Amino acid sequence: MVQIVANPAGPKALARKLEILRSASYAFGERGYHETGMRDIASDLGMTVGNLYYYFANKQALLYFCQDETLNGLLDLAAWVGDNAEGAAERLFLLIVGHVICINEGVPGSLAHHDVEALEASWRAKIVRKRRRYELALRTVIEDGIRAGVFAKTDVKVAALAILGAANWTVKWFREEGGLGARAVGEGFAGQLVRGLLRPGARFEPPNIQVPVFGGL
Amino acid sequence: MVQIVANPAGPKALARKLEILRSASYAFGERGYHETGMRDIASDLGMTVGNLYYYFANKQALLYFCQDETLNGLLDLAAWVGDNAEGAAERLFLLIVGHVICINEGVPGSLAHHDVEALEASWRAKIVRKRRRYELALRTVIEDGIRAGVFAKTDVKVAALAILGAANWTVKWFREEGGLGARAVGEGFAGQLVRGLLRPGARFEPPNIQVPVFGGL
DNA sequence: ATATAATTTGAACCATGGTTCAAATTGTGG
DNA sequence: CCACAATTTGAACCATGGTTCAAATTATAT
Numbered sequence: 001m002v003q004i005v006a007n008p009a010g011p012k013a014l015a016r017k018l019e020i021l022r023s024a025s026y027a028f029g030e031r032g033y034h035e036t037g038m039r040d041i042a043s044d045l046g047m048t049v050g051n052l053y054y055y056f057a058n059k060q061a062l063l064y065f066c067q068d069e070t071l072n073g074l075l076d077l078a079a080w081v082g083d084n085a086e087g088a089a090e091r092l093f094l095l096i097v098g099h100v101i102c103i104n105e106g107v108p109g110s111l112a113h114h115d116v117e118a119l120e121a122s123w124r125a126k127i128v129r130k131r132r133r134y135e136l137a138l139r140t141v142i143e144d145g146i147r148a149g150v151f152a153k154t155d156v157k158v159a160a161l162a163i164l165g166a167a168n169w170t171v172k173w174f175r176e177e178g179g180l181g182a183r184a185v186g187e188g189f190a191g192q193l194v195r196g197l198l199r200p201g202a203r204f205e206p207p208n209i210q211v212p213v214f215g216g217l
Numbered sequence: 218m219v220q221i222v223a224n225p226a227g228p229k230a231l232a233r234k235l236e237i238l239r240s241a242s243y244a245f246g247e248r249g250y251h252e253t254g255m256r257d258i259a260s261d262l263g264m265t266v267g268n269l270y271y272y273f274a275n276k277q278a279l280l281y282f283c284q285d286e287t288l289n290g291l292l293d294l295a296a297w298v299g300d301n302a303e304g305a306a307e308r309l310f311l312l313i314v315g316h317v318i319c320i321n322e323g324v325p326g327s328l329a330h331h332d333v334e335a336l337e338a339s340w341r342a343k344i345v346r347k348r349r350r351y352e353l354a355l356r357t358v359i360e361d362g363i364r365a366g367v368f369a370k371t372d373v374k375v376a377a378l379a380i381l382g383a384a385n386w387t388v389k390w391f392r393e394e395g396g397l398g399a400r401a402v403g404e405g406f407a408g409q410l411v412r413g414l415l416r417p418g419a420r421f422e423p424p425n426i427q428v429p430v431f432g433g434l
Numbered sequence: 435a436t437a438t439a440a441t442t443t444g445a446a447c448c449a450t451g452g453t454t455c456a457a458a459t460t461g462t463g464g
Numbered sequence: 465c466c467a468c469a470a471t472t473t474g475a476a477c478c479a480t481g482g483t484t485c486a487a488a489t490t491a492t493a494t
Contacts, residue, residue: 010470011461032334034251037451048473050454059452114389117249158397158405165386165406166379172331173378180375188375189382196413227440228491254481265443267484276482435494442489452479459472464465 006057017055020045022217025066029108029171033063033115064123066110066217071130073102073215078137080212088145089198090207092163093190095138098211099167100186104174106215114168135160142197150204151197163193183211223274234272237262239434242283246325246388250280250332281340283327283434288347290319290432295354297429305362306415307424309380310407312355315428316384317403321391323432331385352377359414367421368414380410400428 023044027036038059042049056062077098085091116124139160145151166189174182191206198204240261244253255276259266273279294315302308333341356377362368383406391399408423415421 005470008470012471016471032332035334038453039451049452050474051472053453053455054471115249117252154409155397155405158402159409161387161390161402162383162406162409165383165389167382168389169382169386170378172382172385180372185375185378188372189379192371192376192379192413193409194413195415196409196411198412222440225440229441233441255483256481266482267444268442270483270485271441438491438493440489440491443485443487445485447482447484449482450480452477454477455473455475457473459470461470462468464467 005054021065024062025107025110028110033118060119067127069217070107070110070215073106074134077214088141089150089194089204091141093194094211096190097186100170101182101213102215103171104182105213107217150202152199222271238282241279242324242327245327250335277336281336283324284344287324287327287432290323291351294431305358305365306367306411306421308358310411311428313407314403317387318399318430319432320388321399322430324434367419369416
């Protein structure tokens with residue numbers, strides 16, 4: 001019987017797939033997608049390389065699922081912020097904090113490397129589509145802030161790109177050991193980026209509520 | 218006679234090396250370092266793949282020289298800003314604008330991917346050392362601003378990282394065709410990031426001087 | 435015109451790493 | 465205990481792409 005299954009339905013399959021995804025995501029974050037081989041991932045998991053192909057069609061599938069999970073986490077974050085904060089400045093603050101936490105503690109590394117070049121076209125399209133939905137949510141918060149007079153009039157696209165850049169680049173350098181945690185980094189970023197958008201004279205204090213960790217595998 | 222020269226001194230050598238570096242830098246920016254093959258670079262230049270090795274020892278050398286040139290451009294930028302602007306807010310503004318221009322119009326793509334993982338250890342050390350000098354220059358400007366009372370007291374390292382993140386991430390999405398130029402993007406970012414650091418009540422208007430393009434190959 | 439230097443070619447070599455798969459092992463139900 | 469399903473193994477296969485180099489071509493100096 002043909003051996004390659006790549007979507008097994010046995011009792012251990014789901015747990016095993018999540019275990020593999022966590023390990024792959026961590027490795028991609030630490031070493032980079034290209035510097036991480038399937039033998040490395042297998043070795044980290046204490047299995048042999050052929051076994052990975054029982055659960056996943058290929059290496060790109062691993063990357064795709066990691067990125068997809070991250071984006072699901074970011075979209076969940078956006079929905080949570082919409083439900084749990086009112087003012088645009090508060091919402092933007094929480095989005096930024098949640099974003100940094102999601103990509104550094106939720107699913108480390110796999111979105112922010114943005115290595116969609118390594119994905120084949122239909123998977124890349126799916127990832128890009130989810131990214132766009134999230135970026136739209138971000139821009140909507142900024143536009144709401146301008147409309148409400150909390151933010152000064154500004155180029156919304158540029159403002160959103162600055163925020164995404166600051167947040168996404170954290171996967172290049174953030175490491176948990178020593179120093180500040182992801183939440184503290186996120187709060188520092190959010191303070192600066194939100195204050196940078198305020199209408200002169202507008203007041204802002206960081207909100208009291210704490211963002212959950214979204215996107216955990 | 219041994220064919221591999223990799224540092225030829227003939228009359229055409231320097232011009233050819235710069236031509237190769239420009240083409241490689243562009244390709245690395247467009248496609249990513251790993252997705253760009255030596256055959257691709259050769260083909261873009263209308264030469265054959267073996268010829269590249271007459272001028273450069275290996276693929277990593279191409280990456281190293283591109284990144285080194287970008288960092289030289291950023292260090293030149295920092296020096297120019299020190300010579301041509303006085304106030305910390307003005308200096309920071311110009312640094313951010315110049316940074317975005319340097320990495321998108323000067324030497325596209327090769328620093329901001331930060332793909333130093335792909336470099337061997339001694340080259341990586343050189344790149345990281347130059348990067349640190351530039352980041353120190355950036356932090357010094359922020360510290361000067363805090364000391365002068367222009368910026369509010371803040372975590373300087375976090376503020377610098379937000380700035381570097383926003384600026385460096387631009388190579389992931391910035392494309393010259395259509396839309397805003399690098400200078401306009403940089404000015405939008407700089408406005409937001411500098412204003413985000415100001416002491417409440419401090420005034421700031423973008424400076425009138427225009428940053429040159431540093432780092433051009 | 436000729437000798438020498440510089441530059442280019444392009445096929446071949448080679449290591450790497452993604453992927454396959456027959457056989458083996460382990461788990462589970464009757 | 466046995467049959468079958470699920471899972472694992474690990475050597476082999478194979479494509480890719482970095483690199484080499486003998487030979488050829490072009491450029492330059494005499």
